[in-house]
Amino acid sequence: MKYKDYYEVLRLERTATQDDIKRSYRKLARKYHPDVSKHDDAEDRFKELGEAYEVLKDPGKRAAYDRLGSEWQTGQDFQPPPNWDEGFEFSGRGNDADAQGTLDDFFEALFGRSKRSHPRAGPSPAMGQDHHAKVVIDLEDAYLGAKRSISLQMPVVDAQGHVTLQSRKLNVSIPKGVRAGQHLRLAGQGGAGAAGGSAGDLFLEIAFREHPRFHVDGRDVSIDLPVAPWEAALGAHVTVPTPDGAVEMTVPKESSRGRRLRIKGKGIPGTPAGDLYVILSIVLPPADSESARAAYDAMRQAFNFDPRARFYG
Template identity: 80%
Template sequence: MKYKDYYEILGLERSATQEDIKRSYRKLAREYHPDVSKHSDAEDRFKELGEAYEVLKEPEKRVAYDRLGSNWQNGQDFQPPPNWDEGFEFSGPGNEAYARGNLDDFFEAMFGGARRGHPQAGPSPVRGQDHHAKIVIDLRDAWRGAERSIVLKLPVVDEQGHVTLQSRTLNVAIPKGVRAGQHLRLAGQGGAGRAGAPAGDLYLEIAFNEDARFHVAGRDVSIDLPVAPWEAVLGAQVTVPTPDGAVEMTVPRNSAGGRRLRLKGMGIPGNPPGDLYVVLNIVLPAVDSEPARAAYEAMRQAFDFDPRARFYG
């Protein structure tokens, strides 16, 4: 998607108050309104102003926008940084799916349809809003379950009109077998109710920390395992790491590089559990001594082997 600098569009610094944003939008909207403006680009500018104001006027959208970073340039191709929304608590409908075309679509996908809690006449009870946040856990927590202390930050507007983040700490039980993208419901931990009505719920979306060795797809997990050429050709017993400890596995004889070996039921626990796939990566020893060079020369002499025999057709 293309990045748009909403502060630049409204002629503001990032430290602007919510009142500054409203004031600047009203001034520029009058100047560029297509019905009265003499600017040749009035219609496009008016749409840009509306889009910028729609995001920055809402504290939640503004904080989310600010968390994307401040070093992007207008029109630059960009994607949100990984887990940019970790620990960000908001009252939208959930952030499990984003539009990928435009920045305004991105925020509409995240916050569209949220109940904003506008004041209503009378003291009638109103249940609190449901809140959402993403938390990132280690992969091994999905195998064993865990107790984790998490810090969430909720956007609020202070007395000076600046948007700040209010922190709170929660102790959360991570259930065994939890999957990436799954939501944990914490009853009564959302927005406060009014006139004695109950609070809303808090929904925590689960994501996994990136792991240099393991790759996750649903409940299935895969790992690239280095093996020596003789282990692949002659077969071997090898130790395979998993997020829940090491296991022993047999490498069959005459295994090629890239072969996927399935360890049934050894993925993320569940009903049924996922599988663990071990992908063989044949690693060649370095020629760093005369005996090593002689061993490669002896192998070349021992085999009548052309690796490109079928390559040229």
């Protein structure tokens, strides 16, 4: 997607206060309102202003947008970095479809369309807002469960009207079997209530830290396992690592590169548990000695084998 510089749209510096944003939007909105403007691109400019204002007027959305950095240029190809919003705490706004209606694909790709709202049935006006944050955990925590100390940053507006980040730490129990995308509810850890009302809740969205060995798909986990040519051809008993300790597995005879072998129930725990898929990768030993080269030559002479027999059709 293409990057949009919302500060540039509103003709503001990134150090602008919330009042600066409001004043600039009102001034430009009057100038480009389709009903009064004589500019040929007034309708598009007015829509663009509304989109920029919808993000920057909200301290939470603005702080999240600012986390993407200031080095991007309008129209530049852009992809948010993985887990760019890790540890970023913001208050829920509910299913505000009308407010979201003017926003385009760029905004939705960053923040989603009400995807993290947890609306309550008949909330009290004095009840505190629910808060939301993404936390990134190790895959092993989902297998075994864990207790972790997490750091969160919540955007607030200071006395000068600037958006700043307020930090806090929480001790969290990660339940065994948690999945990526699942939300953990921490009761009473959201926004404070008013006039004696109860505090809102904090919903933590779980994501997995990238693992050097394992790949996750729902509850299923996969791993690329290197095997020798003779293990693939003749069959072998091998040891396979899992996030919950090693297991033994049989490689069937005449296995080819890329073959997927399933170990039932060794994925992320649950009811039912996921499976572990072992994908075979055949690794050739190096021909780095006289004896190794002689072994390769003997193999060449022993087999009537053309690896490109079907390659040319």
